Amino acid sequence: MNRERNASGVNSYEKYLHFHPEQYLRSYVGGKTDILVKYTDGTNLFVAECKFWKGEVMLHQTIDQLFERYLTWRDSKKTIILFVKNKDFSSVLSTIEEAIPKHQYYVRSAGARGESSFSYVFHFPTDKGKIIYTEILAFHFP
Numbered sequence: 001m002n003r004e005r006n007a008s009g010v011n012s013y014e015k016y017l018h019f020h021p022e023q024y025l026r027s028y029v030g031g032k033t034d035i036l037v038k039y040t041d042g043t044n045l046f047v048a049e050c051k052f053w054k055g056e057v058m059l060h061q062t063i064d065q066l067f068e069r070y071l072t073w074r075d076s077k078k079t080i081i082l083f084v085k086n087k088d089f090s091s092v093l094s095t096i097e098e099a100i101p102k103h104q105y106y107v108r109s110a111g112a113r114g115e116s117s118f119s120y121v122f123h124f125p126t127d128k129g130k131i132i133y134t135e136i137l138a139f140h141f142p
Contacts (some may be wrong), residue, residue, distance in 0.1 A: 034081075036070075047071060048079040053092055053138070056099040063103055063134075067125050071132065082138045089116075089140040096136060107131060116140070 035048035049066050051058065059082075066078050084092050093116055100106055100120055110119035116138040124130035 035079075044072070044075050046077070046079070047075060048081055050081045050083070053082050053084040053086065056095055056102075059096065059099050060103055063105065063122070067105055067122070067132070071124070073124060073127065073130055075132065077133045077135075079135045079137065082136065084138055084140050085142065087142060089138075089142075093138060096138065100136070105132075 034050040035046065036044065037046040039045050047066065047070055049062055049070075051062050053059075059080075062080055066080070071078060082092075082096075086092050096118060100118070101109075103122070105122040105125060107121040107123050110121050110133065112118050113135070118136045120134045120136065122132045122134050124132060
């Protein structure tokens, strides 16, 4: 969306979102996605799952969880936020980069946005023609 300010000084995208965080930002625990921001029409704007790093198997399970439980065909973006307590953070980042291409929904890498932020393209579970842009963010908490 265009983020330029219009003549009234309001961000031009705000008129389309009518965003009110108190109504549309939700954080769930147990059975729901962790962060879900919706447009006023009820469609998803941002979907994220937060996890503590426990290895490659957990990462693949997290991707499955998001794709198979929370995303609809209309969703095109998702984020996985990883909290890492491991002392060797570089090793975890390498494991992420090696593990993702092995996932059944993986299509391709879309680059890195920093040392601990990775962009990927996956396909929707039941439709290989529908792509989902996915950002994986890793944060180190020693």
